[in-house]
Amino acid sequence: MASAITTLAADAPTLSAANTGFMLICSALVMLMTPGLAFFYGGMVRVKSSLNMLMMSFISLGIVTVLWVLYGFSIAFGADTGGVIGWSSDYLGLSGIGITELWDGYTIPVYVFAVFQLMFAVITPALISGALADRVKFSAWALFTALWATLVYFPVAHWVWAPGGWLFELGVIDFAGGTAVHINAGAAALAVILVIGKRVGFKKDPMRPHSLPLVMLGAGLLWFGWFGFNAGSWLGNDDGVGAVMFVNTQVATAAAMLAWLAYEKLRHGSFTTLGAASGAVAGLVAITPAGGSCSPLGAIAIGAIAGVLCAMAVGLKYKLGYDDSLDVVGVHLVGGIAGSLLVGFFATGGVQSDVAGLFYGGGLEQLGKQAVGVFSVLAYSLVASAVLAFLLDRTMGMRVTEDDEVSGIDQVEHAETAYDFSGAGGGTAARSTSLTAAPVAAASKKVDA
Secondary structure, eight states: OHHHHHHHHHHSOOOOHHHHHHHHHHHHHHHHHHHHHHHHHHHHSOGGGHHHHHHHHHHHHHHHHHHIIIIIHHHHHSSEETTTEEOOGGGGGGTTOOTTOBOTTSSSBHHHHHHHHHHHHHHHHHHHHGGGTTSBOHHHHHHHHHHHIIIIIHHHHHHHHSTTOHHHHHTOOOSSSIIIIIIHHHHHHHHHHHHHOOOTTTTTSOOOOSOHHHHHHHHHHHHHHHHHHHHGGGSOSSSSHHHHHHHHHHHHHHHHHHHHHHHHHHHHSOOOHHHHHHHHHHHHHHHHHHTTTSOHHHHHHHHHHHHHHHHHHTTHHHHHOOOOTTOHIIIIIHHHHHHHHHHHHHOBSSSSSSOBOGGGTOTTHHHHHHHHHHHHHHHHHHHHHHHHHHHHHHHTOSBOOHHHHHHOHHHHHHSOOSOOOTTTTHHHHHHHHHHHHHHHHHHHHHHHO
């Protein structure tokens, strides 16, 4: 008995300083993605609503962080109840966790796992905001964020990633958030825009991005932070799986960007900056669930497929009449579905697990599991989000007035503007006016004479 106890003690994980440091860096990278998303979205809207767009992402850092500490971590990763929800009193307020207590089966502290997952919880509702640009009250958005995180994101995270969660136990592969993050957010975005309606002037007025440099900056920050998002999701760096995911993240993103640009050139005749940024994000979305199970060649295929599908999907809003302002449905919902389902084709059986997809002799079984994960999360998020938006719209109202929308939501909701030119070049303008005034006055006198 004594020797058995000694063996078990020797096999038990011990805290790894290297893995702990790696995961703290990854957590910081994922945190950076939310400001990156704010820039990405903020540059895509018109000047009069750019600050509001920044704030709709930024506020999630405040709201979701507090909720996660109070009860969100417990709901998502506490002891399982019926495969649907978690709950552990020790996780309430993160008050019953020892500073060196390890996350079960890993070499990192519970605190590190909790803060890493927190950053996922923060960015997911922020993703939804891009679909609602120009027209939503900030107070209503803040309340929606709190309710949606509580009723949708926290439970779905439990389904997908927590031991005991029903999709986890089914064997659905979602390495870093294709279902829990992107499909979840994309379906919610579709639900809310169907409830609140279109922007004033949709399909009539030009609604072009006001700052493509900001869009590119945001896309670059997202790409950079996504390495922590994806590679960090293996929760360590001991067996090479995280390294494969890092490589696949780069490869798929590059392939998707090129595929989007090629489609754009063939379809519309131009290689646009917005297309390059959007294509990169589409690749990041698609490889998120799949990159831990495929090879780099598979990642190229997944990225290229997602790039074309998402480029095609963004035009559906004009045909079907839903106003997805910044293409959250076209990129995140469609990209998340594509990446999650393609696991069933491109899983090699030699990276994160021995599960093989159709192209590697695994048959259709894993594809079926992936489809269950995709459509269950999509359906739940779509219905729950629509109900939340409907209730908020009927009580406090989700939209600003038409006049406020036309005049600019930044000034109405935040009493600020993104760019203040009132003092720019004042002295020069004054001198220019005085220099031109004299000749004009002289000419006027000559004519009068």
